[in-house]
Structures are given as C-alpha cells and as structure tokens.
Amino acid sequence: xxxxxxxxxxxxxxxxxxxxxxxxxxxxxxxxxxxxxxxxxxxxxxxxxxxxxxxxxxxxxxxxxxxxxxxxxxxxxxxxxxxxxxxxxxxxxxxxxxxxxxxxxxxxxxxxxxxxxxxxxxxxxxxxxxxxxxxxxxxxxxxxxxxxxxxxxxxxxxxxxxxxxxxxxxxxxxxxxxxxxxxxxxxxxxxxxxx
Amino acid sequence: xxxxxxxxxxxxxxxxxxxxxxxxxxxxxxxxxxxxxxxxxxxxxxxxxxxxxxxxxxxxxxxxxxxxxxxxxxxxxxxxxxxxxxxxxxxxxxxxxxxxxxxxxxxxxxxxxxxxxxxxxxxxxxxxxxxxxxxxxxxxxxxxxxxxxxxxxxxxxxxxxxxxxxxxxxxxxxxxxxxxxxxxxxxxxxxxxxx
Numbered sequence: 001x002x003x004x005x006x007x008x009x010x011x012x013x014x015x016x017x018x019x020x021x022x023x024x025x026x027x028x029x030x031x032x033x034x035x036x037x038x039x040x041x042x043x044x045x046x047x048x049x050x051x052x053x054x055x056x057x058x059x060x061x062x063x064x065x066x067x068x069x070x071x072x073x074x075x076x077x078x079x080x081x082x083x084x085x086x087x088x089x090x091x092x093x094x095x096x097x098x099x100x101x102x103x104x105x106x107x108x109x110x111x112x113x114x115x116x117x118x119x120x121x122x123x124x125x126x127x128x129x130x131x132x133x134x135x136x137x138x139x140x141x142x143x144x145x146x147x148x149x150x151x152x153x154x155x156x157x158x159x160x161x162x163x164x165x166x167x168x169x170x171x172x173x174x175x176x177x178x179x180x181x182x183x184x185x186x187x188x189x190x191x192x193x194x195x
Numbered sequence: 196x197x198x199x200x201x202x203x204x205x206x207x208x209x210x211x212x213x214x215x216x217x218x219x220x221x222x223x224x225x226x227x228x229x230x231x232x233x234x235x236x237x238x239x240x241x242x243x244x245x246x247x248x249x250x251x252x253x254x255x256x257x258x259x260x261x262x263x264x265x266x267x268x269x270x271x272x273x274x275x276x277x278x279x280x281x282x283x284x285x286x287x288x289x290x291x292x293x294x295x296x297x298x299x300x301x302x303x304x305x306x307x308x309x310x311x312x313x314x315x316x317x318x319x320x321x322x323x324x325x326x327x328x329x330x331x332x333x334x335x336x337x338x339x340x341x342x343x344x345x346x347x348x349x350x351x352x353x354x355x356x357x358x359x360x361x362x363x364x365x366x367x368x369x370x371x372x373x374x375x376x377x378x379x380x381x382x383x384x385x386x387x388x389x390x
Contacts, residue, residue: 011323011325012323012324013324015324048338072270072303072306072323073269073306078276078333078335078336079333079335079336082283082335082339084280085277085281086284087280089285127208128267129205129206129207129210133241138272138273140274140277140278143246
C-alpha cells in the first residue's frame with residue numbers, strides 16, 4: 001500500500017525532516033508514504049520537473065492523505081486541493097486531516113469577517129457568499145473526502161508545527177490501518193475509491 | 196465543444212447573471228459554457244448534490260476554463276484548484292485566467308509579508324517558504340495550465356466584478372476559439388490534453 005502524503009508541509013522549515021517523520025508513522029503500519037519533497041530534491045527546484053514528479057508519485061500511489069490545515073488564509077492550500085481533485089478523479093481513496101477543528105464558516109469569519117446575514121446564508125466583508133454546510137472547507141474538498149472515507153480528521157494543535165498537524169495525521173493513519181486490516185481480513189474485492 | 200467554467204464567481208453577488216454572461220461570451224464562438232451554479236439551483240443548496248452535480252458537469256465537458264483570480268488570500272480558490280486537478284487528471288485541455296497580473300510571490304508579500312530572504316528563496320512572515328518561479332500561482336496549478344495550453348491569461352481589473360475577471364475571460368475565450376478554428380481547419384486528430 002503506497003499513500004501520497006499531500007499538504008503544505010513542504011513549505012515549513014525542516015520540511016524534509018517532517019516528511020521523514022510522516023513516512024516513519026506510515027511505516028509502523030506497513031504503509032509506504034510518498035512525500036512530494038522527495039521528488040523536489042532530485043529536480044533542483046525547477047517548477048516543471050516538480051510538477052511532473054508529483055504527478056508521477058500520485059499515479060504510482062494507491063490513495064492519498066491530504067493535510068487540509070488552513071494555509072495563508074481561511075482554507076486549504078490550493079496546491080493540495082489540486083492534488084486532491086487529481087486523485088479523486090483517478091477514483092483512488094482519499095483521506096483528510098487538519099490541526100484546525102473550526103468549520104470553514106467560522107474561519108472565514110476570522111480572516112474575512114465580520115460576516116453579515118444575507119437571506120438564508122452569510123456574506124463576508126467583501127460581500128462574497130460563504131459556504132455554510134458545517135464542513136471543514138470548500139464543499140468540493142470536504143465532500144470528496146466524506147464520500148471516499150470519512151470526515152476530515154481534526155485534532156487542535158498550536159505552535160510552530162501546527163501546519164504539519166502531526167496529531168491529526170497519526171489519528172488518520174491509525175484509522176486507515178484499521179480499515180486496511182478489516183479489508184484484508186475479509187479478503188473482499190477492493191472497492192475502487194473507498195477503503 | 197463544451198467547456199466547464201470554474202471559479203469563485205459562484206460566490207459573487209449576482210452569480211447567476213455572471214454565469215449567464217460568461218455562457219453568452221462562449222456562445223459567440225459556438226462553445227457551450229457549463230457553469231456550476233446551473234447545477235446548484237436544482238440541488239437546493241445541499242452540499243453532496245452540488246458536489247455530484249459539478250463532477251457530472253466536468254465529466255461531460257471537453258475541457259475547462261479556470262478563473263484563478265485570488266480569493267480570500269494571495270492565491271486561487273481551493274474549490275477551483277480541486278476542479279483543475281480533477282480535469283487535468285482526466286487529460287482534458289485546461290485554460291486559466293485572472294484579473295490579477297502580479298506573480299504569486301508578490302501577492303504573498305502583500306498578504307503575508309514582509310518577505311525575508313532565506314538562502315536562494317523567500318519566506319513569509321510565518322517562516323513558510325514562498326514559491327519563486329515567476330508563476331501566477333502554486334506551481335501545480337500554473338504548470339498544469341502551461342503544459343496544457345499557455346500561461347494564465349491576465350488582464351488587470353478592479354471594482355466589484357474584479358473577481359469575475361471578465362476582461363481576461365474574453366481574451367482567454369478568443370484564444371480558445373482561435374485554436375479551435377486552427378485545429379478544425381487542419382482536421383488533425385485531437386491531441387488529448389491540449390488544443
């Protein structure tokens with residue numbers, strides 16, 4: 001089982017070590033974690049080879065685990081969102097986790113508030129409608145994960161490594177491992193897009 | 196030719212009218228524009244049917260045109276990024292446009308600056324590395340479009356409809372139409388993933 005480990009972790013100081021730690025957590029369950037930076041080192045930091053390298057990693061993976069912790073605003077990193085869409089289109093199982101348990105609506109209130117009532121919904125300070133489904137992020141992201149696995153795993157975390165969301169990641173990996181064990185013990189045929 | 200019209204336009208006041216205007220611009224070129232809100236009206240604003248409806252629209256489209264104008268931060272809307280990844284994985288041609296011509300690095304400087312030099316690169320005020328490829332957004336988004344079509348089309352625009360980026364959209368559609376004409380006149384086999 002090979003899982004692509006997507007997220008804004010690659011932008012954190014010590015990203016290489018963070019990737020190694022996440023791969024180590026995967027290895028405890030006999031899972032191979034694929035971290036985007038492993039590719040980046042070989043590509044000397046040029047954009048096109050990084051893009052192609054990440055695509056190749058996703059193509060080679062059996063599923064994806066997505067760090068949806070808010071990045072430079074109220075929602076998930078756009079690069080991570082791109083990769084979630086890419087793997088959802090491949091029909092592979094996708095999982096999500098985050099160190100921020102607040103619903104998307106509340107986070108938009110913090111970053112782009114105050115929110116104002118508009119009919120049945122809400123608008124932000126720029127007059128833009130805010131999704132109000134009680135979800136953790138934009139519905140395309142949150143529902144793709146809900147339909148494939150479960151809700152996004154969240155464990156509140158603060159400090160310099162909050163963006164890596166290690167606690168929620170560990171919870172998510174334990175759940176993936178438990179599902180994998182149940183699935184393997186049943187020896188049932190693999191259902192595409194879910195575990 | 197059916198093109199999916201992705202973007203944060205759906206969150207703007209008057210989104211239904213904006214969608215109708217964009218579909219009208221497509222129609223001038225004999226192209227059918229598919230706007231996500233057309234689905235939403237039928238789904239009574241529930242998250243799962245909107246998700247499935249948008250997926251069905253993308254499945255039925257021949258390609259996608261993505262509004263990457265920054266949304267609630269320095270970069271593109273995460274829902275739009277998800278859909279770009281989804282259609283890129285399908286091997287369909289993807290185009291991009293924006294009303295903000297500044298490179299991603301500069302926009303991060305505005306939203307999350309001041310930027311600080313770190314080795315060959317830059318870090319934002321939170322110590323997070325900032326991509327410095329001269330691209331319009333996160334490399335996964337920008338390169339997926341560059342590899343499929345051309346760079347993201349940008350025309351600076353301000354005011355209440357800047358997020359809809361009509362000027363850049365018109366430029367992008369004119370270019371798509373010109374390519375379509377060239378392609379049809381050559382009667383060459385369709386190259387998957389590009390026009």
